[in-house]
Amino acid sequence: MTELLQHLVNGVSLGAIYALIALGYTMVYGVLKLINFAHGDVFMLGAMVGWYASARWTNEARDPSIAGALAVTLLAMVVCGTVGFVIERAAYRPLRGSPRINSLITAIGVSFFLEYGGQYLFGPNPRAFGVLPHRANFIGGGISVGYVDLVTIGTSIVLMALLQRIVFHTRMGTAMRAVSWNPSVAALMGVNIDLVISFTFVLGSSLAAVAGILYASKYPSVHPLMGLMPGLKAFVAAVLGGIGNVPGAMLGGLLLGLAEQLVSGYTSSSWRDAVAFSILILILLVKPSGLLGRTDAEKV
Amino acid sequence: MTLLELSNVDVHYGAIQALKGISFKVDEGEIVTLIGANGAGKTTTLRAISGMLKPSRGSIKYRDEEVSGFKPHRLVARGLCHAPEGRGIFPNLTVRENLMLGAFLRRDQQGIEKDLERGFALFPRLKEREKQMAGTLSGGEQQMLSIARALMSSPKLILLDEPSLGLAPTLVEAIFATIQQINKQGVTVLLVEQNAHLALSIAHHGYVLETGSVVQSGKGEELLRSPDIRKAYLGE
């Protein structure tokens, strides 16, 4: 029982990170119908910026402060937001309206660019990561909860609540939703499509930056290919919840984190990568629109 | 005073030229209609005006400003609103939410409330269905919603694309009566219609489009009497 609870706690913590990344996928898909493959690498970039910043600002020997961690995270959000903005402008905007396969290939190309660019600048080897203050684990009833896990869960809840607020209760959020339903009609209502799309990329990318820092704190290392697997899995989470659907991404992330943690807890951790993809294939075959998604029929 | 003027506008879809040097103008306070067969370029013309398409050549002047190639939202901000063909309502939003989206660029709460009331006064049916999902409305009600939503941006010029599309004859008459009413309230109307008769009978001016060009123009009643028009569009 305690073992199960332990796995659940870990699963929620991992799921929260997946959910944060998945939100970026799902929002971009919502407004642009594009799978932004580079999103996982923006996540990696967030962690990397965190590493550089903390290496410069904080003394390795000393315990990093909360204020320092916040500053580092903010910087990572700004950098990733900017990168997201640039990626959309330079690589995706010129292809708007062309076949989706082209955009997909471009997205994969951008993803490779970030990975190998990172490898060139950063070197291929993992480096230790420590942005958060060191605190002892909370232990109670046989369950040990890491400080990082608590911060992760707390941060994710705050960010998701904030996002919910933005998407459903602001003008920009209204515009985002309008664009995802029907871009051309939204434009006729006075919505500036380009602005909305840019905003979506910035928002999604800065969430990915936070996720990157949390993930790198949880598994305390950073390397250029670290975005690959979490990125793909977050995408699976987005599809699971129903791509284009914001609450769906949160739900999907959480479920995927739990499933993965349970499988690696009770069988072997080497199978955890297979779990995500099996879930993905299953959901696509059974309900391609995802748990909370809606279906649209093609007009002939 | 001329509100909108197109001169020699070309539009291409890839290799296909959809508009070939279209020129016409709309004076303030008028109802102007574009008629013609399917594929003649009526909808394309409206799309070019509202910025959904970029003309490859020619000029579009709106209130003495060159607006060709502007994005739609900039035109909405200038009081030019387009109620698209096929209505383009948001089916998963309520009627009220749809209407509020029409006022997306406005910040004057009182003005918005006033226009909302005006919309409901023009289309009492919408008031009854205020909280209903727009997707559950009938075709006629959706058409009403589309027009009412366009009015929410408090436009000077409204572009209506086939408002009679798929509506029962009685409803069509009601919609056209409302269009005249809107026009009397000071909104200039550019109307694209399949039902040439009805359109010409309420229009001050009409232009006839054929394969992407204006082939004839004149006062509404004049065109209605023209034997050519009767032959070409009324199937004699």
Added chain:
Amino acid sequence: MAGFFGGSAVKRAWRGLRSWIPFFAAIPFLYLVEATLASQPSLEYAFQNINHIGIAIILAVSLNLVNGLTGQFSIGHAGFMAVGGYVSAVMLMRGPAQDPYRLFFVLSILAGAGAAAVAGWIVGKPSLRLRGDYLAIVTLGFGEIIRVIIENTPFFGGAIGLSPIPHRADFTWIWATAVATILIAKRLRDSSHGRAFLSVREDEVAAEAMGIDTTAYKVRAFVISAFFAGVAGALSGAFEGNLAPQSFTFVRSFEIVAMVVLGGMGSITGATIAASVLTILPEYLRALANLRMVIYSVALVVLMLVRPRGLLGTTELWDFVRRRRPRAKGKREATEALIDVRRASIRFGGLTAVSDFSLEVRPRELVALIGPNGAGKTTVFNLLTGVYPPSDGTIVIMGRDTRGLQPHAIAHLGVARTFQNIRLFRELSAFDNVRIACHHLTRESMGAAVRHGELSVVEERWIAERSEELLEIMGLSHRLEELAKNLPYGEQRRLEIARALATGPQVLLLDEPAAGTNTREKGELMQLIRSIRDRFGVAIVLIEHDMRLVMGVSERILVLDHGVTIAQGLPREIQSNPKVIEAYLGEKYAKEHFGSGAAS
């Protein structure tokens, strides 16, 4: 008798062999190269690269079948390669130590390729109904799952991999296989089946309407492609002497995708060239080491932005070499009782688009369907062609209840259509558009197409002649090689009619054929519709807004409004029907029409 059979068998065997002459001709050449050059130590490294190129070509050409020709997006090719490689390697490592004629090696390749093909079928069958991005993700997920399974299976060497695998593959074997792969891909592409693949890429709805079972073709492309990926995997293992799961990641799959994209989606020549370039390029970029992949990815993005169709587009080397078209002939007889719709209704959500619709079409009849926009006319066509199943009622075509039939099956029954918004295969020539529509009338198997079997040659000739004839009737002879998208609007409409006729229909459904044509063209169209009926003996159902055309050609008219049939009868009756005037023709118009009618 025996002599007769024997002779025929010899003849057939000879024909089968003859079609492989290019392949057999290559072998001695390859062997000679191997014997004289490959054994020299100074060239060892060069030959290693050359062999890598050969394997890359097999991979790229086979993936091109799915991504390029069929337009489905698979990014899990490395997974199939792994399946083939591992199955073959396991056999080789447990097989006989000596394999003099390498028969056992061939067997192991076939086993590996077969396993990969089965894997392809398992993945493809359920997932190919997904489109674009979703399919890409499933194939990616599948590729990763295969890798994880291998990593966790001690039998396959786990994460360390398999080694040593007997070195059975050498230059001759690899390149002979590469030549065979190219040959097969080319013949497949040039055959009627190849055009069926292309039609899936261009427009699935239109392809179904032309009688092509799009799902089946997607699965076939996928299975064939997986088969060759398996071959490449087997060769790769037997050449390198070891296999490790790390070499079959998503990155590997993507390299193959890049070759296909870079070469030009659909071009076999392009895939071959790109496979060669992308394999050697890293060797030359070695000096740049880490920047290598950065340059690679930037190049890919730039290429997509600048040349979205790849470097060569769909152009092939042999397009420049020969221009020869085979010829033949054919005709089909009309039978009776063509379409019988009884009280069909269809609802979308809560909305009833068409209700209680009944229609009987007899041979050689000209029926028009009119009504205001949104009245449900096109929906009726979609019901007749099986795009939507009716919610209620029955649709019987050629005496057969069409419940549960896919659009392609209904096309086979003899119903062809055009589309309101023109759905040609835009990137294909006018000639190919028509040839695709002939496909379902042919019987040749894919194997025969690859072998250049007798029947396939005759059929190909027949298709060509039939297509040329149809294009001539439609006045499009001069546009034979023009891409459909470059034709003027009116000619595109006529090409659509030619394409529909090519399926050999007994009923032709025309959806607003006069839309966007001018008065003169409308007059010509009226003539054309009549002559089509007389010449091909088909019945025609017409949706049209142009009253002159409708009244001019149709023998019977149905009027729809809000999905309800409000009137039907002779043109004259319809023109004066008060309901029709109210709903569609317009009161004022009717008054004027009859005013002028009475005066004349």
